[in-house]
Amino acid sequence: MNALPNDPSLKLVRDMLRVRMIEEAIAREYPKGEMRCPVHLSIGQEAVAVGVGAALERTDPAVSTHRSHAHYLAKGGDLKRFYAELFGKEAGCAKGRGGSMHLIDLDVGFEGSTAIVGNTIPVGVGLALGTQVRGENAVTCIFVGDGALEEGVFFESANFAVVRKLPVLFICENNNYSVYSPIRVRQPTGRKIHEFASSIGLHSQSHDGNDVFSVAETVKAAVDDVRAGKGPAFLEFATYRWLEHCGPYYDDNLGYRPEKDVAEWKARDPIRVAEAKMQNHPGFSSDVMERWRGEIATEIDAALVFARDAAWPDTATGGDYVYA
């Protein structure tokens, strides 16, 4: 195992690089047809996940969406079991029952991601209610996309969280799209997501989602407030996904989003933004980045070998786990 940096800034950059490379490896391997499940990659959006992961305690519960690889990994989810899940193997984090859209690692508080838009929102609020009833000191993090806020259950859940003053932190990755549909056809012109959240009674803010340092700082402050009992909070982060909604490829040939937007957001690559900010930071250099790349590639290769070599679930067990 490689020594991970102690310096929190270095760690943020390395963690982003790691998430990026883990997903790039998925994009690279996917066409081989071994990962036989839909995948929603977060390439371009890593700063939010990593900033949140850094601000939460390991024991703080988190739930997420169809696009949850980065959240799982940033929370500390196991890499081998993650890949094995995508390969549909018994050693997967959900024993191959869930695939990419149903990730779980209870050792690090990652309580589950699910594939129905908005589905984990009330589940997260319920986890927070559970911690409140049991007198536990935890902040439950609920990852959502901009599209999920259009589900009625978001309002219902947020409303209840406010009524009962639950320790919940909503993290909204606003990437401007729900599949191919831009937000302007889905929400009224002039609506600001964080104001909408605020009107329900959540402590809300909106920030750049591609600067990992500011994300980490903002989230840390919000987590502290929620932990201190100040009531549920909502952070909107503007970001952008690079690849197609679902799958390993670019799909900008379809012309559904302005080329200019894509170019601008790619120029604001969260990793390059961080690198630029780190130029004069002690312990950071392009050599260090190179070294990290090497270490991470080795880790990824080993995890892919693990996933490939892992055993399939026994076909006869397809009906297991229906009841506890």
Added chain:
Amino acid sequence: MLDAPTSPLAFVDAIRDGLDVAMQIDPHMICYGLGVDDPKRIFGTTTGLAEKYGNGRVFDVPTSEAAMTGIAVGAALRGVRSVTVHQRLDFFLLAMDQLINSAAKWHFMFGGQRSVPIVIRLILGRGWGQGPTHSQSLHSWFAHVPGLKVVMPTNAADAKGLLLSSIFDPNPVLFLEHRWLHQAVSEVPQGDYRLPIGQARVVAPGTDITITAMSYLVPEAIRAAEMLAKHGVSCEIIDLRTIRPLDLPAVSASVQKTGRLLALDSGLPICSVASEIVAFASERHFQSLRTAPRRLTMPDHPEATSFALTRDLHPSGESIASTVSDMLALPHRFARDPKAGPHDVPGAWFKGPF
């Protein structure tokens, strides 16, 4: 446990008693739903609980069925059991995503790492103009879904025993209470009384025909059996009590004995529990059947509101007895006693409006 002292309780009081016992046993258990601490206390089923356990554990909620169901799932993941309640099953239809995609799936889709011990009480309305959207008996929907358990008790003792088992079951359980059974009184064991989920009960042994029933149709079947007994017909009535898992061995044993089957269903006919039981008996016990098995259910249309349009809508003692008589090639037909009260209430105790 069999020797526990009993006391006569109405169904509603048995529910309240069961909740109270469970909340004493499990100090983290919560109980919520629209109206649990309002002046009417869910028809009296939650009376006194808010006072005894406080607002942290017994509380009213926003009119948000979908979220409140998902919230129960999340709380369960954190080790907090809940009993939630909806004053009509129809209201709970807003929560299908959380029921089917979360509660029923969580244990399966994460490979058995977490279970979802929740109970959702659903009250079935009928009559007094409850109409198309306050009277649906959609238990068959829920019975279709692996991962759920579905309980439909008929009397006060079963209600308490099955409620306590449901609460301490590690899986999501839908607990369907018929509004017309709420005042039914029976001897109820005191204390922590539990009845296994998934066991039917032979209400009355008989030799000529097996009648399977659930919920409010059990008392109707009993009425039918009484009418038929006067004509020398002996009915074996099976109170299913749980419809997922269905106690098919109990159906097998009875059908092999009687050679005839009438499956009652308080809901609609298509893809109903009655359909399932008839299919099962036809597949497994074709050789034992002396006549074609039948179903008796609501007609295949919604319940209208008008007094006139609900006449003969649901299977009744009379229609059950007439069907049995027909299956036995007997001439007897039974009509509602004109002196009996109005058809749209369970008895004089029910004055509406809900």
